[in-house]
Amino acid sequence: MKNIKFLLLLFCAIQFLVVAPAIAGGDAVRGKRVFNKCKACHSIKAGKHKIGASLAGVINRKAGTAKGFKRYKGLKGADWTWDEATLDEYLTNPKKFVKSRNKRKSAMILKLKKKRDRDDVIAYLKSFK
Numbered sequence: 001m002k003n004i005k006f007l008l009l010l011f012c013a014i015q016f017l018v019v020a021p022a023i024a025g026g027d028a029v030r031g032k033r034v035f036n037k038c039k040a041c042h043s044i045k046a047g048k049h050k051i052g053a054s055l056a057g058v059i060n061r062k063a064g065t066a067k068g069f070k071r072y073k074g075l076k077g078a079d080w081t082w083d084e085a086t087l088d089e090y091l092t093n094p095k096k097f098v099k100s101r102n103k104r105k106s107a108m109i110l111k112l113k114k115k116r117d118r119d120d121v122i123a124y125l126k127s128f129k
């Protein structure tokens with residue numbers, strides 16, 4: 001009986017170790033649903049631009065440099081690269097972020113106020129390299 005309890009405990013501990021990092025890094029599956037808010041303006045297909053640039057490979061890409069996208073406003077001449085930290089700040093409030101960093105007016109106004117939404121949509125974007 002004692003052994004079974006121990007095994008059960010061990011099993012739970014392993015589950016925790018495997019599942020916890022996935023949660024901490026954002027949930028890409030849930031992020032796909034959050035991305036529905038972005039779809040009107042962004043595609044995740046490489047080279048397919050809408051009102052906003054394609055977001056395929058946006059992680060580690062310099063801001064404002066998607067190939068073939070000519071409608072940058074606030075991000076024109078940007079000097080930062082998109083990573084988790086910059087995306088998190090940008091998606092919280094694009095207008096404020098772009099104004100403070102680039103002294104320009106952002107053409108994107110949608111805000112993701114919930115941290116969980118931002119984490120998850122970033123995890124989703126990360127799955128398209």
Ligand code: HEC
Pocket residue numbers: 034035037038039040041042051052053055058062063064065066071072073074075076082087091105106107108109110112121
């Ligand atoms: C109403 C249209 C619209 C919506 C909705 C929208 N965006 Fe944008 N997005 C834009 C435009 C336009 C730009 C270019 C901004 C600029 O240059 O000022 C942009 C730029 C970006 C960039 C920078 C791209 C690059 O090449 O540097 C990222 C990242 C981004 N959007 C992510 C998102 C995410 C994630 C969502 C959903 C949560 C979203 N956007 C929703 C219009 C939109």
